[in-house]
Amino acid sequence: MAEAKRDYYEVLGVDRDADAKTIKRAFLKKARVMHPDVSDDPDAEAKFKEINEAYTVLSDDAKRANYDRYGDPNGPGGFGGAGMDDFFGGFDMSDLFSEFFGGGRGASRPRTRGRDMSISMRISLQEAATGVERTITYDRLAPCEDCGGTGSADGSAPETCPDCGGSGVVTSWQHTILGRMQTQTACPTCHGTGQVVGTPCETCDGQGRAPSREKVTVQIPAGVRSGQSLVIQGAGEAGVRGEAAGDLVVTVEVEQSDRFVRQGDDLACAIDVDAFEAMLGAAVDVPGVMPDETVTVEVPAGTQPQAQIVVPGKGMPRLGSPDRRGRLVCVVNLVVPRDLSDEQQAALTALARERGCRVAGSDETLEGMIDEVFSEDKGLAEEAEAPSGQAATHEAADDRPAKKPRPTKKRPFGKRRKKK
Numbered sequence: 001m002a003e004a005k006r007d008y009y010e011v012l013g014v015d016r017d018a019d020a021k022t023i024k025r026a027f028l029k030k031a032r033v034m035h036p037d038v039s040d041d042p043d044a045e046a047k048f049k050e051i052n053e054a055y056t057v058l059s060d061d062a063k064r065a066n067y068d069r070y071g072d073p074n075g076p077g078g079f080g081g082a083g084m085d086d087f088f089g090g091f092d093m094s095d096l097f098s099e100f101f102g103g104g105r106g107a108s109r110p111r112t113r114g115r116d117m118s119i120s121m122r123i124s125l126q127e128a129a130t131g132v133e134r135t136i137t138y139d140r141l142a143p144c145e146d147c148g149g150t151g152s153a154d155g156s157a158p159e160t161c162p163d164c165g166g167s168g169v170v171t172s173w174q175h176t177i178l179g180r181m182q183t184q185t186a187c188p189t190c191h192g193t194g195q196v197v198g199t200p201c202e203t204c205d206g207q208g209r210a211p212s213r214e215k216v217t218v219q220i221p222a223g224v225r226s227g228q229s230l231v232i233q234g235a236g237e238a239g240v241r242g243e244a245a246g247d248l249v250v251t252v253e254v255e256q257s258d259r260f261v262r263q264g265d266d267l268a269c270a271i272d273v274d275a276f277e278a279m280l281g282a283a284v285d286v287p288g289v290m291p292d293e294t295v296t297v298e299v300p301a302g303t304q305p306q307a308q309i310v311v312p313g314k315g316m317p318r319l320g321s322p323d324r325r326g327r328l329v330c331v332v333n334l335v336v337p338r339d340l341s342d343e344q345q346a347a348l349t350a351l352a353r354e355r356g357c358r359v360a361g362s363d364e365t366l367e368g369m370i371d372e373v374f375s376e377d378k379g380l381a382e383e384a385e386a387p388s389g390q391a392a393t394h395e396a397a398d399d400r401p402a403k404k405p406r407p408t409k410k411r412p413f414g415k416r417r418k419k420k
């Protein structure tokens, strides 16, 4: 694996300044003889991979430029991926060649119409909200450029195959242990198409189609959901010698957002709300799903943690009528301030006392209060253990609250204030 790779131009046998068409023709020519399905060479698979890789790089302008300049198709850092990572489930050139040669391996009558193809594409939630245009690069059997899809090198019309009479199938009888058996196979003369061309095109071997790297631009509409697909008619596999092409089905996968959870056209997100804002009510601005969108969320006074505040019309756009949008459901994440100034602390303490809250004073530390919890517990324990007749202990215990008169009751921490 560590051995040096052969030069891609050398692999395909083309000059460094060869144009795209020359590169493609050289690739097809080599691929046709080196494909593992047809070659007897024991190293056919490795060799096919090598030419496939060379073609993958040299047929892509960006990769080829990187390769010419840095010797690496991915650029100097090795990570200059040219937009190939936003779709997946594409096709491999070697699969196309199997299709190209396969004809009707085992099948009674191969198709002449092109197959439908499908690929998946990932987009972000934001792209699903706005709609997005993407250019996809994929490989397919496309109409042959050299013969215009006719399969004929000299432009002559195809004729009925003399060996199968146009059925595309040849029938043979075999004597087996079970008796005579009829087997049907694709006609080797016409590859199952039922027709032959006088002088077959060299590039496509008379099929009228050849593996090709294609580009198609897809418009993904706003509001698209995961699993929905777009059909691009005729962009699938080309048919044999001008027969109808299949369609390309692009299935969209919308990535999960780290801010929003989507359900249909509704979105949910968490919003931070300061405790004061929750108590008094506030208008809180949060980023929306659209680019540069700010959504103002009206937080009513007395809002509780985890409360849900619904903002209509700020969810995902509806597919087909993007002006209408779903709801944005904001779940309140109550944030308790930890950065109060001394003045704020004092003012709040006074306010809290007035409300009868069990607050620590600004001049008392939590640690000090915890220390006292234990001394209090000890006192209580002694009190509980003491026999009821021992008045001395009781007096001592009774003395404590008398020493520090407090204005209000129900203050388990407050009543021990300033005691040291």
Ligand SMILES: [Zn+2]
Pocket: 161, 162, 163, 164, 165, 166, 168, 169, 187, 188, 189, 190, 191, 192, 193, 194, 195
């Ligand atoms: Zn035939």
Ligand SMILES: [Zn+2]
Pocket: 144, 145, 146, 147, 148, 149, 150, 151, 152, 201, 202, 203, 204, 205, 206, 207, 208, 209
């Ligand atoms: Zn051709």
